[in-house]
Amino acid sequence: MSIEAEQNAFPAQVDQQVHFQPPQLAVIVPSYNERGNIELLYEKVAIALGNTSWEMIVVDDNSPDGTAEAVNELSQVYPNIRCLRRFGRRGLASACVEGMAVTAAPYVVVIDADLQHDEAILPEMLAQAIGGADLVVGSRFIAGGSAGAGLSERRLSGSRLATRMAGMIAGQAVSDPMSGFFLIRREAALAAAPRLASDGFKILIDLIVTSARMGKPLAVAEVPYTFRPRHAGESKMNPLVVIQYGGLWVSKLTNGLLPPSFLLFGLVGGTGVVVHLAMLGLFTAALGQGFLLSQVAATLIAMTWNFVLNNNLTYADRKLRGVRLIKGLLSFFAICALGGIANISVAHAIYQFDQQTLVAGLAGAVMSSVFNYAVTRAFTWK
Ligand SMILES: Nc1nc2c(ncn2[C@@H]2O[C@H](COP(=O)(O)OP(=O)(O)OP(=O)(O)O)[C@@H](O)[C@H]2O)c(=O)[nH]1
Ligand SMILES: [Mg+2]
Structure with missing residues (x-):
């Protein structure tokens, strides 16, 4: 068969062979040494999302504890979970962006692996996005939400300061701009992606500010939840993360003049x-x-x-x-x-x-x- 003839026959063949439909929601899980959390997280998300078509993409920076192997074992049992494994790289923000870039789902949600974020609000977050919001933030700081036992007193006051600083650059009211739990239209996230500071820990505030500066401000909705203590494993929060956030803040305040x-x-x-x-x-x-x-x-x-x-x-x-x-x-x-x-x-x-x-x-x-x-x-x- 000539190449042209093959091309003409192509759509018909594909129709017969491929039944893949992109899921509606991709759950992006950045992970570093989270082996003890992934299976439970998957099960909890599966229960929360019920009949919604979804997939989970764990973006793992080649964790020494074997998180990637644990995900691959789960993939043998469940077809809708896979691992994007990165080598010689570290970074939460870039992990989230790359996870978003490998899915065809129209909506993506970022959730921590350590079970601090309450997966039970996922259907509500998705509903708000389908209803027209570009970005739906899981918030600890609006009525119905709480930082619960997930943050120590010291972390809570640090988080308050960071939230106030974020308010100065956000240009719009968001109660929990430091949240690591948010759902966004994939197209909106990818439009901002080339201009995001890839080396940060806090990607949400960057998405909000960058989109606004590109003349495409995001319509934001918020859904309350109670922050839980970390399940298994160790926190990656450290003084460097705080300094990195300071760098991001200065960069956004100077309109990108100082990276x-x-x-x-x-x-x-x-x-x-x-x-x-x-x-x-x-x-x-x-x-x-x-x-x-x-x-x-x-x-x-x-x-x-x-x-x-x-x-x-x-x-x-x-x-x-x-x-x-x-x-x-x-x-x-x-x-x-x-x-x-x-x-x-x-x-x-x-x-x-x-x-x-x-x-x-x-x-x-x-x-x-x-x-x-x-x-x-x-x-x-x-
Ligand atoms: N891929 C990737 N994921 C990361 C990296 N750093 C942190 N993470 C993941 O990002 C999520 C949030 O990190 P945490 O250590 O829980 O940070 P946190 O929630 O601010 O701090 P705690 O409240 O102390 O847990 C977790 O799922 C981590 O595994 C990284 O360098 N690369
Ligand atoms: Mg955590």
């Missing part, structure tokens, strides 16, 4: 200055070395310090290891050396112009920070 990772890079640079001065003091005063040798040693130590911190914090999602770690360190040294030259040239030029030491010094420092950030991002952690 989220710039804040972390700057903070790391600040600690590098402290390390540099401490080492310089140690070598000159305590060890009695000459200034030049001490300065060279202190610079190398501070640069290595900055590299290690950036590799583990700023670029935790694309951490370099093994040979790439060594290559990365060398490229970092080379780029920072160029940044140093940029610093001195800019400071010198400005100083010649107005003789203001502070202004010239500051301009040089800003210049080399921006240079180091931009170039190491492009070459060291590409």
Whole structure:
């Protein structure tokens, strides 16, 4: 049969062979070390969703506890669960987006694996979306909802502050913008996806702000629920998540002028200055070395310090290891050396112009920070 003839016969053959209908709802579960939770979560969601056609996509960052294997075992029994397993990557926000991108379901809902989110409200969330909302947020902070026993006092006050900060950038009233539990029209989410900060932990606030700035504000509905304590496994919440959120917030406040990772890079640079001065003091005063040798040693130590911190914090999602770690360190040294030259040239030029030491010094420092950030991002952690 010619290719044309085969093509003509194609739709008829497909009709006979394929009976696949995309489900109405995809339940996206970002996971890292959640082996002990997935099966129970699946069963609870199955009970909650009843006759709705749905699928579950677990997006797992190759968890060492074998979450992906556990999901694959479940897939042998239930056809509507599968695992998207990512290698050499970490990150909650990017996991959610990639889960949304692999489904054909018109509605997607993100739910934590640890059973903190109450799956019983899923039908109501879906109903609200079918009724016209682009985004339906599971909220702990409207009438009928509660943070319950799921948050400690300290976490609760942190969450309140983060919610207030989110309100400043959201541009619309949302009671629980830090929620990790939300249902959205897939098309609306994917329209914003290319402009989301992929390295964050908090994707909901980013979706709201980004959509609004693209001139497509989301019609938001909220459904209350009571937040539960984590079932099995450990929390991934840590101080880094808080700093990352600060970075996202600054980025959105400056309309994307300062990328989220710039804040972390700057903070790391600040600690590098402290390390540099401490080492310089140690070598000159305590060890009695000459200034030049001490300065060279202190610079190398501070640069290595900055590299290690950036590799583990700023670029935790694309951490370099093994040979790439060594290559990365060398490229970092080379780029920072160029940044140093940029610093001195800019400071010198400005100083010649107005003789203001502070202004010239500051301009040089800003210049080399921006240079180091931009170039190491492009070459060291590409
Ligand atoms: N794929 C992926 N999932 C992640 C990552 N970090 C966290 N998660 C998942 O995201 C969900 C939320 O993480 P949690 O550790 O429960 O964060 P939290 O709910 O803010 O903190 P707790 O209240 O202490 O549980 C869980 O299902 C995690 O397994 C990650 O780097 N990659
Ligand atoms: Mg949790």
